[in-house]
Amino acid sequence: MFEVGKDIFKHGFLGARGDMVARKRLRIVYMFFLFAFVLFVGRTLQLGIQGTDKSRRVGGATDWNVQRADIVDRNGDILAKNVESGHIFLRPRAIKEKDREDAARVIHEAMPYEYSLADAIALVNSNKTFMYLKKYASDAQRDIVKKAKIEGVEIEKIQTRKYPKRRLFSHVVGFVGQDGRGLEGAEKYYNDYLVENKDPLRLSVDSRIQAVFYDQLTIAMQKYSTLAAMGMLMDSRTGEIIAMVSLPDFDPENLRADPVSNRLFKPMRSVYEMGSIFKIFNTALALENGIPIEKEYYVAKPFPIHDKFGRVAHRITDIRSFKPPRPSINVEEIMLHSCNVGSAQIALDLPDGAQKEFFERLHMDKALSLEFGRTENTIPQRKWGPVERATLSFGHGYAITPMHLMLGVNAVTNGGIYIYPTLQKRSVGVVRGERVLADEISAKLRPIMLRVAEETSGKQARVSGIKIAGKTASAEKYINGKIDKKRNITAFVGIFPADAPQYTILVVLDEPKGTKESWGWRTAAWNAVPTTGKILDGILPLLFD
Numbered sequence: 001m002f003e004v005g006k007d008i009f010k011h012g013f014l015g016a017r018g019d020m021v022a023r024k025r026l027r028i029v030y031m032f033f034l035f036a037f038v039l040f041v042g043r044t045l046q047l048g049i050q051g052t053d054k055s056r057r058v059g060g061a062t063d064w065n066v067q068r069a070d071i072v073d074r075n076g077d078i079l080a081k082n083v084e085s086g087h088i089f090l091r092p093r094a095i096k097e098k099d100r101e102d103a104a105r106v107i108h109e110a111m112p113y114e115y116s117l118a119d120a121i122a123l124v125n126s127n128k129t130f131m132y133l134k135k136y137a138s139d140a141q142r143d144i145v146k147k148a149k150i151e152g153v154e155i156e157k158i159q160t161r162k163y164p165k166r167r168l169f170s171h172v173v174g175f176v177g178q179d180g181r182g183l184e185g186a187e188k189y190y191n192d193y194l195v196e197n198k199d200p201l202r203l204s205v206d207s208r209i210q211a212v213f214y215d216q217l218t219i220a221m222q223k224y225s226t227l228a229a230m231g232m233l234m235d236s237r238t239g240e241i242i243a244m245v246s247l248p249d250f251d252p253e254n255l256r257a258d259p260v261s262n263r264l265f266k267p268m269r270s271v272y273e274m275g276s277i278f279k280i281f282n283t284a285l286a287l288e289n290g291i292p293i294e295k296e297y298y299v300a301k302p303f304p305i306h307d308k309f310g311r312v313a314h315r316i317t318d319i320r321s322f323k324p325p326r327p328s329i330n331v332e333e334i335m336l337h338s339c340n341v342g343s344a345q346i347a348l349d350l351p352d353g354a355q356k357e358f359f360e361r362l363h364m365d366k367a368l369s370l371e372f373g374r375t376e377n378t379i380p381q382r383k384w385g386p387v388e389r390a391t392l393s394f395g396h397g398y399a400i401t402p403m404h405l406m407l408g409v410n411a412v413t414n415g416g417i418y419i420y421p422t423l424q425k426r427s428v429g430v431v432r433g434e435r436v437l438a439d440e441i442s443a444k445l446r447p448i449m450l451r452v453a454e455e456t457s458g459k460q461a462r463v464s465g466i467k468i469a470g471k472t473a474s475a476e477k478y479i480n481g482k483i484d485k486k487r488n489i490t491a492f493v494g495i496f497p498a499d500a501p502q503y504t505i506l507v508v509l510d511e512p513k514g515t516k517e518s519w520g521w522r523t524a525a526w527n528a529v530p531t532t533g534k535i536l537d538g539i540l541p542l543l544f545d
Helices: 015-056 097-110 117-124 138-147 166-173 185-188 192-198 209-223 275-288 331-336 340-349 354-361 386-392 402-413 439-453 527-541
Strands: 078-091 131-134 154-161 230-233 241-247 296-299 302-306 314-317 328-330 417-419 433-435 470-480 482-496 505-510
Touching: 078 138, 078 166, 097 117, 097 505, 117 354, 138 154, 154 354, 166 209, 166 241, 166 340, 166 439, 185 192, 209 230, 209 275, 209 505, 209 527, 230 402, 230 527, 241 354, 241 482, 275 331, 275 340, 275 354, 275 402, 275 439, 275 470, 275 482, 302 340, 302 386, 314 340, 328 331, 331 340, 340 386, 402 417, 402 439, 402 482, 402 505, 439 470, 439 482, 470 527, 482 527
Parallel strands: none
Antiparallel strands: 078 131, 078 154, 230 241, 230 505, 296 328, 302 314, 417 433, 470 482, 482 505
């Protein structure tokens, strides 16, 4: 005990020498405690590091704690799943002397092609602290190591992401990076859900329908030697994406196997002038602005467009195969026969600004921010003069993504409601949408599209037992500031059943080539339409079973 103000030394001050002795004693005690403290801290850190390292390498707890939820299709088929895997590693200094021979044998037995027995013996007897012997070892290799139970030859448990459908859903599902975070597709856009939940993420897509699209588009790509092939199917009422394929594709489990360019999801990231499918919109505009469907236009000759000085600024023509049934045909027949000359005249009869406002109403003037990604920016008209208005009527001069096109067609044919698409399975209930066209006008478009599929360019998309309504498109590509007549885009958009649409389908082929079967023709009627017909033939029993 001591009191404040009193000397704490038992015998009081002993002079300078006594003070020095006391200081030395305190220094010794201080050094002792400092040494003990450093030793304690060092040992604590060592144990902590070893514990963490062991937990990291051996896998920590024995329970399987999934780090990322599964992704499944609408029927519960697994599209993405975390599976247990592991790296085999070696810590030579941790191997007991009596186990060294067995350790070498186990290494050689598990990995005979990587390590001979002599190699294994040399590794076991080396002074290395740590090394990986095999990353992502197979189940059989890990089983051999597990059964041996030799300290120093162990397994670092890891989880890897597997995609059972591989290429079939590569763009839709996407993939994860080395850190396990989603980088593309559903893996990216629903990353938070996948990390924070254990229940599977159920998508709207159907593996069976997707497989039909994939097979037929692959066949079309080979048959017509195309640069790319795309296909989508959407529920007209809920916006659920049932199938969505973009070729070329990639392997999500082996990204190095394919060019990086294959990862571009063309239905949302590539823009095209989509050609005569725009005649659906042109007809809708005509009806909305009071042009009678019976009104006739002269189409027997090319239609000249004059500038303000009275000179011919542009001459609208049709493709060589177009043969008008009569010199003058009405609004319905212009769409039925896909007549450019008639479409241009309808467009010039529309009020100024009507086209621009209509396409803005259909959200075609800018990129779409959807729940499963953002589309590329569109390339709208820069001018809205007579020539631009005329060519826009048949899909030239206004570049959009296939996703923009499908959503626009769906909106004007499903009763006039623009439905925002989803990749998540929706239950019956409120659907996000907005009215963009009167129901009565939408109802007038469907019979015309039915006639296209029954009588003209869409005939090869017909399937017995159900009415398919649709429209074809064949658009020459605009490259380096001019039209390239040797390269084109072909497409077919369809709705079914025609009288009360439940689904909207779109098939697009990029730069198809003519074949002997088509006598060299490469328009949509010879490639995109028959491809769609084969897809429909395969999916209808699955959709309406």
